[in-house]
Amino acid sequence: MDTNSESATNSKDGTKKDESRLQDSANSSGQSVNHHNRGDSTESAPLRPHTGRDIRWEAINSISAKEPLGLSHFRLLKRLGYGDIGSVYLAELKGTNAFFAIKVMDKGSLASRNKLVRAQTEREILGLLDHPFLPTLYSYFETDKFYCLVMEFCSGGNLHSLRQKQPNKYFTEEAARFFAAEVLLAIEYLHMLGIVYRDLKPENVLVREQGHIMLSDFDLSLRCSVNPTLVKSNTTYVNSGNASAAGILENENSMHSTTSSSFFPRILASKKNRKSKSELGLFMGGAMPELMAEPTDVRSMSFVGTHEYLAPEIIRGEGHGSAVDWWTFGIFLYELLHGITPFKGSGNRATLFNVVGQPLKFPESPQVSSAVRDLIRGLLVKEPHKRIAYKRGATEIKQHPFFEGTNWALVRSATPPHVPAPVDFSQFASKETPHKVPEVKNEKKNTTDHSSHTDFECF
Template sequence: MNDGDDHHIPSLQLQKLKVVSALGRGAKGVVFLVQTESGELLALKAILRHSIDKNKGNGNSDDSEYRRVCFEQEVLKCFRHPLLPKLHGVVVTEKIVGYAIDYCPGRDLNSLRKKQTEKMFSDDITRFYAAELVLALEYLHSLGIVYRDLKPENVMIQENGHLMLVDFDLSTKLCSAKTPESPPIVEPVPKSGPVKKKNVAAFYRCCSSGISPEDTVSVPPAELGANSRTSTSESDSVEKSNSFVGTEEYVAPEIILGTGHDFAVDCWCLGVVLYEMLYGTTPFRGSNRKETFHRILKKSPELVGEPTALRDLIGKLLEKDPKQRISLEKVKVHDFFKGVDWNLILRIQRPPCIPVRPEDKGIEGNKGIDVEDFVHEIFKAVEEEKEEENKDSEKKSNDESRNNGVWVEEQNYPTRGDNFLSF
């Protein structure tokens, strides 16, 4: 991937970073809040080296840990967009590899939703966040990147109140003739300041939505983590991926079926996220993975309530046939976004929620946290637990899959022991 201007990424020395706290963990790594010698707060994603090295021989596999780590670092290095993270540095020791990106003090979109009175967003708030997600995905697609893991937990709230997509290890790059040779550069979002009423009015009053700022500086687990240049109607002419990746409640039908997928999977995920913002739950959740996947393939989303532009958009995004699914280009002119000035969104200086940033004087650092030992101990326990789950899942799968237990013809669904969920 062309990184545009060969942007140099510095190496960071772990011993010179002040560890403030552990923010959370994913399948293969732990995210820490760290402070540099200059006082800058960053989110450091640390991954066990042995989990990468043992997969290095399978580096050409789309699912290998080695490929995922290399790809994520590569795409982070090329981003020039205010809704995507900047790679600030790389850490390499005998036990871990890691990289530092922007710290988002506003937690994630799921945490913000749960703070609402009915654990749902209003249409105006949904419109603002949905518009920013469309812009972020549009930029990724312009680079030929399919995100593949859009979910509220991967959508963070920046200090200025705008969104930031994180966690790109499940993303992939498709070779499209329409993909530009070098990444477009998007102007940065201005820092939060006095409300500009003219800007707010032009964007459906989203910026005066009344979400209260955070009362705490704690951060939940952060999974560190068009104008689609190829619309879904052109999907047959675009390279497709056959990897089985994603998060089960958000995964698109074509990924489950293994028929090949492209940029349209991100539109499906956007539909699931909008549904969750509207109803407070995902549309296809079952009692187990098998039931969830069956519902994704066979069940229509229940769009309860009077017909609205938002419900209509969700229905078009959750179209099971990717060729018929609405594209990002058409999403931007949908009635739900009628009157929205797309050139204005990133300039909004007072989004729905402006998080409280921890005061620098209150950050002492936790000298008791040894990053290498912390990561090792966590994933030693995780691997032991996973081995037990693999044994149980394999036995159960063998008992159920003798033709009468196959829920999708000629398609095996992954067990909980598989590397399906992201990080």
């Protein structure tokens, strides 16, 4: 879903349907129920480290400290996008000049279509996230008819729309490397938390006002257990066509394992017994240790995703795990560089057939480096256990020659290839009453001109 994307289609007919329903809910007395005050609540939790100077936290806390937050506290200004389980609106918190994206989900619609679990999973995942390339959940509340997630608003649209604006509708290799690096870090973090994303595509990669990305839309994500392990690193890259990730792992010595719910293992001893960095380096044979936190044991039989991005193991119905995210990462990188996906057919059935049965091919134009071709080939291996990153996760991709020279510790400080024009929020200043919002119905995701990017879920 194109959540909080400025480029998402704002259907005039859709915004006039049953206009009074959500507004009546916002204005009704006692409209906020089951307030988000659990242990994973973003309201009861401390500020997230990467959002320490976020004025939106101050705005939310200024209201929630006095009374439970609800729809009546917001002016809903514009519908930004819609998907299978809800619609997303640009909203202003009254009296604060702080803007948010609010995802509104109709309880009745979710219940009638057996989507309540998906909505609950997305809420729980958003409550866990604390990463500069993932969304911040500021609040959650319910009305009699709706579930509402108050999230970060991204003003720069999504990468699909931004790609359409590029010369020849594809990015330069330098720009693609920038976006892919940030997406890779986001997926690595999700896997550390035991979350398989399953819905990577340019439409779900939003652009913040500074030009950095934010991965969005977690209603198709899968939660599972993960066992973080500290391993001795073999940093020499092995060509993906000649060796599997499993073969590389066999040459490494496991140094530590934990089943702690925390995604970081306890790798440092107490101050009394803690070794110096030099001693640690000698202990590891001269190589710094790697944190491996790939949820390799997960298996799901769900048939979920976007046709052009579906991994072969999903289509074959043989069960899938975290390796599907590395397949979609390969498709994503291919599309950024070429403006098309590699297995697109004349229709959805033809596309699925191509994914399973057709070899990977690269167009003659544009010309891309041999390094990125090698990475894409390693990611788009049809057998998941032979796919790059199958065992070692993002660590293996980071060491690929395509990302040579990338300072992973300072990715957040790198200069973006595109900085969106600032949004003029003054255009909404004259509106005295909240924007009336339609009933949230089961609508297909907005896909702009990506007509074959149809999301579906079958069990």
